[in-house]
Amino acid sequence: MTSLTEKTQMLDDLFSQSRLLPLLNIERLEDVLPLADALAEGGVTTLEITLRTALGIDAIALLRAERPALTVGAGTVLGADQFAAVLAAGAQFVVTPGCTDELLQCGIDGPVPLLPGIATASELMVGYRLGYRRFKLFPAHILGGAGLLKAFSGPFKDVRFCPTGGVSQDNLAAYLALSNVMAVGGSWVAPPDLIARSRWAEITSLARAAGQVGSA
Template sequence: MNLQDVLRMAPVMPVIVIRNLDHAAPLARALSRGGIRVFEVTLRTEVALDAVSAMREAVPDAIVGVGTVTRPKDLEAAVAAGAMFAVSPGLTRELAEAAQAPALPLLPGVMTPAELMMARDLGFDALKFFPAREAGGIGMLRALAGPFPDVMFCPTGGITFDTAPSYLELPNVACVGGSWLAPLDLMERGDWDGITRLAEQAAALQVQS
């Protein structure tokens, strides 16, 4: 699986926190109806890995990944749960090597040029720019485009529906990560139509690259 191709499948990749396992399947269906089929389920709750399996079963053509991967054992658990890719907030050599063992595509996070160069040396050309807003946002991504024209980014962190278009105008941005597509209040109310509308709005955003 080529991660650059995956990132280009939709302008926004939802960053999902599942606290109630019963929400996983209807959430996946709601996002899919709205045109979003690439999901990042964060490892921030006890049901996250079970949610990955439930979402894959509910929407078989979805590409479901696991986020907040920080250790090699997280990758092993992601593979066991059926995750199709992994996302990390940063990168270590151990994590990079572990990603090769189960052949699970990894989207590592970077914040600085030095971290970018290390990730590129380890074979990564699709990167998560995190935390995007705090790391310099659009200005930093524009500055990185010159010396690193072969790297594509998925900026994540502090991005909203209103600010996403400015990121998507950059030629080195394939998509953005956003938590606004799966708000906890809508999930708790079972407002799946509301989430579908958010997905439709996100899917309609234009990507420059």
């Protein structure tokens, strides 16, 4: 069984390649491949397909089959049944909006890394006690954004975060400048309205612009 320490290293290796994690809500399956191609052309090759729509699991399976060079994770996973379903579809990592004992145990037992969502120090400490050192901060902006992450860096010196929720091109640099931020997630790189209108070139431009901040 892969240990949590090894899974932490897997996340570090993944996000050392790309510090941007677009959150993709799939409304039409025919959008999946051109959307992924548009993001990849802009330099974004790690994707989070959320389960906020009924097509999330199908989209993960399609990408794993047709775009094996991309790294595809599953987001908005709410329970053990969904955790098992996204693993079966081929998800290479799992992201949750919050953490429960059930999901934290799935992350320990499962073969891929779990990035559990937290909003408070107490939630973080529940995961920390089990061996987790990488977390999603959600909803980051409402909770205090970069200021909260700076505060967390004091007591939790070996913890790193992927903030999502209210992250945008305007505040991206402030998050990425923090030493305890390994990556940032959000939907601004692939806005739903551009996906709905198949504006793939514009999505490529947004991805490229975000990547320039991330590599600065």
